[in-house]
């Protein structure tokens with residue numbers, strides 16, 4: 001983060017305003033960048049920002065984008081992202097981003113302006129009940145009503161955001177608190193009075209887990225975003241444990257990169273659009289080790305059919321994630337890195353031999369599932385042939401890999417997101433930013449922006465759909481202002497493809513309102529935002545456009561025309577079990593067997 | 603989460619919280635947001651300085667849901683301790699009710715008084731045609747008394763909800 005090195009001390013005088021105390025607390029919490037948007041209620045903070053240069057402010061073009069940018073920043077660095085918005089509409093605009101961060105466990109501190117304390121509750125101009133609105137949208141929130149609480153609350157907010165299962169925290173700041181004098185206090189040295197999540201795993205539970213794992217004949221290790229959140233140590237421990245056990249490993253959407261995708265022990269992503277082998281292994285395993293995943297419905301499919309014959313071990317820092325959807329035999333509460341390290345030590349210390357013969361048999365079975373090649377697609381190389389979206393991502397992956405630059409990928413939401421997860425392969429954690437839990441269209445561009453701020457020299461690509469990109473397209477202006485060379489790679493199928501796919505499979509092909517009508521000319525749009533625009537209309541153009549995009553020093557929008565009818569496979573239709581996947585368009589029956597119960601699911 | 607599930611039970615949960623603004627809204631929002639039942643809920647400060655409050659909540663669900671409720675409560679930042687009294691063993695759960703009966707005939711008035719005596723309810727207000735009874739006891743006992751008053755002219759009920767604690771020397 002070379003470009004944002006702190007350069008000046010903030011004055012530490014005794015009589016500071018609330019706004020100054022706030023900035024000092026942020027600085028003491030290690031904040032280097034704030035993503036924000038000004039307004040009446042936060043003018044004192046903006047005035048204080050103006051008079052210092054320890055903390056950099058990045059002016060977004062919509063408050064939702066500020067939160068997504070902070071998410072991209074947080075997820076790519078492992079630090080807490082910081083957001084500043086004004087009262088009323090500033091705060092309500094941020095809500096989608098907050099829920100997104102809540103669902104994906106991203107540490108964010110969001111400062112919201114508020115009308116002065118004596119006006120709260122009077123329906124004052126730009127007043128909103130921000131703590132009320134954001135209570136279910138955050139891990140925790142605060143309304144600072146007394147100047148003497150300000151510094152303590154800021155420190156506590158950062159502690160809450162990053163500790164345990166991370167998440168977004170809102171601090172609502174009435175304007176009079178910001179203007180009046182406030183005392184500064186340093187971060188508390190004592191433990192928090194009530195919030196102290198357990199990070200050390202229970203050794204008896206580790207022992208029970210090892211007994212199950214040593215005796216496993218058909219094991220699987222199923223990992224999630226919790227491994228990423230637990231930092232590099234967790235990914236390193238996961239790699240060691242997977243290799244020492246020889247077990248197959250699969251990952252949720254959020255966990256991609258924790259285990260290297262190109263490793264032979266990796267089965268690919270599991271779940272609704274996961275690989276055949278990953279889902280069949282989940283279905284047929286006898287022992288499942290879940291590390292930092294939450295048995296989300298996109299992963300389990302129909303619960304009563306989920307992995308019926310297995311004993312389950314679940315490592316999670318959040319006790320409420322355990323036994324929520326799926327009952328498990330061995331719950332292990334703790335930090336993923338600590339728990340994996342404890343498993344490694346216990347595995348080595350245990351004299352029992354793993355079931356080598358059965359394991360070899362299990363791998364033979366897995367190989368037959370792998371042989372189905374469930375991600376296959378057919379790309380014609382004829383002149384003028386239509387680009388398959390999968391091929392576009394595959395080439396994007398291969399060409400970026402050739403370049404060897406540090407690469408970060410974000411996505412919007414839809415088919416392109418699933419193809420990105422399937423065909424872009426990650427070998428490192430924190431390189432993949434996607435909206436998993438909330439599935440927020442409009443996430444990818446601002447998230448890539450936040451990543452680029454944190455990693456100025458890296459390659460940051462938003463893999464987008466033509467519909468999603470329009471949801472936060474205004475951020476092209478932010479890219480121009482800060483000269484952020486983010487690449488927007490649009491798989492333009494002229495449809496809300498994921499909606500179209502469900503309509504095709506589940507609603508008799510009645511494509512109600514899912515056609516992307518009246519699209520802008522993305523090349524001209526890029527140019528009007530001081531970026532570069534490119535287009536590929538057939539397979540002949542694809543490599544050239546990708547290379548030109550990657551070579552450009554500027555922000556780029558690459559509009560890649562892809563097959564409008566392509567569907568994302570494999571697919572577990574809603575309400576089905578893992579062993580009941582649709583493998584491709586030629587799959588007999590398709591989703592015709594989906595029950596009414598299945599239809600009611602999202 | 604259906605009553606047909608054999609593990610469907612009622613649970614009395616005691617939650618010790620920081621007495622800060624919004625803490626009750628957080629707890630109630632958790633129950634409504636996740637579709638848990640609240641059969642009774644009480645809250646009041648319980649220490650000298652007024653910094654801590656105890657929330658008593660009676661809920662029902664399958665065992666898995668009740669475990670979930672406790673885990674969800676426990677991860678709220680201002681929550682100090684969550685105790686499941688139903689699971690911890692013998693406990694006492696009491697509530698108080700005010701019950702207004704408007705009885706105009708002599709035999710109904712006499713019968714209401716006789717029953718209140720049997721239930722150890724106190725008359726705390728009386729006019730020529732009404733009584734207000736005050737009664738403390740288990741939820742079931744209060745329910746039974748209210749039912750008996752119905753044909754005698756039950757007019758209004760106000761109940762506090764449950765306060766609960768473990769029996770014996772155990773402190774939760």
Ligand SMILES: Cc1ncc(C[n+]2csc(CCOP(=O)(O)OP(=O)(O)O)c2C)c(N)n1
Nearest residue numbers: 414415416441465466467468495496497498
């Ligand atoms: C904010 C928001 N609104 C609606 C949806 C529902 N939705 C999911 S995918 C999708 C279509 C996305 O279309 P596009 O961006 O073109 O991606 P494609 O599926 O075509 O790759 C929609 C509308 C959503 N996820 N987010």
Ligand SMILES: [Mg+2]
Nearest residue numbers: 465466495497
């Ligand atoms: Mg599309």
